[in-house]
Amino acid sequence: MAAAESDGQAEAGTExxxxxxxxxxxxxxxxxxxxxxxxEIREASRRLFAYPADTARAGDPVFSGEAKAALAAAQQLATERTPNCAPVVVNTPQLLAVIATNPGSQARRVLNDLGVDVADIKRQLHCYVNIPRTAFGRRTRRKRRPDDTSARCSFCGHPGSDERRLAAGPDVWICADCVVLCREILAQPAGARST
Structure with a gap:
């Protein structure tokens, strides 16, 4: 908010x-x-967006609609990626992921102007947040039909069936046989593991 106030803006945007x-x-x-x-962010923002020349204004800035949507999307991302037993906490990686991957946001326009590749941001954040492949706000979950054979174990490649049930993770599947194999591998002492 202080940045928007110093820019003389009535609203704080994603920039x-x-x-x-x-x-x-x-x-x-x-x-x-x-x-x-x-x-650099300030210079690019002033170059890209119409900021008033007079920075004196009455009242505190409020979040723009775009900024509110970004904060809500960061909350949604944190909620989706947090186990049910853990408290949901929105941290800086979620917010950066949201504003950097939204192609129409003012923050993304600033990053583009500065020559920052969004793929580099995703690579830097991959350990902290699982960034969805689709744009925020346009996500749909397709329900699998019983005859849908596209669900396959990500490790052995076998399709799911009544006999070979699959457990889903973020963009991955694992079958019961591979779970058993993983348990056996992890039960061995570290020095005894073979690759």
């Missing part, structure tokens, strides 16, 4: 959220590693 992400956490480290600085 202001991007500025805020430079202050702390994984998102700050990611942006710094990619060479993104506070001054």
């Amino acid at each position: 202001h959220l991007l500025l805020g992400l430079l202050t702390d956490g994984v998102a700050a480290a990611t942006l710094e590693k990619l060479g993104v600085t506070r001054d």
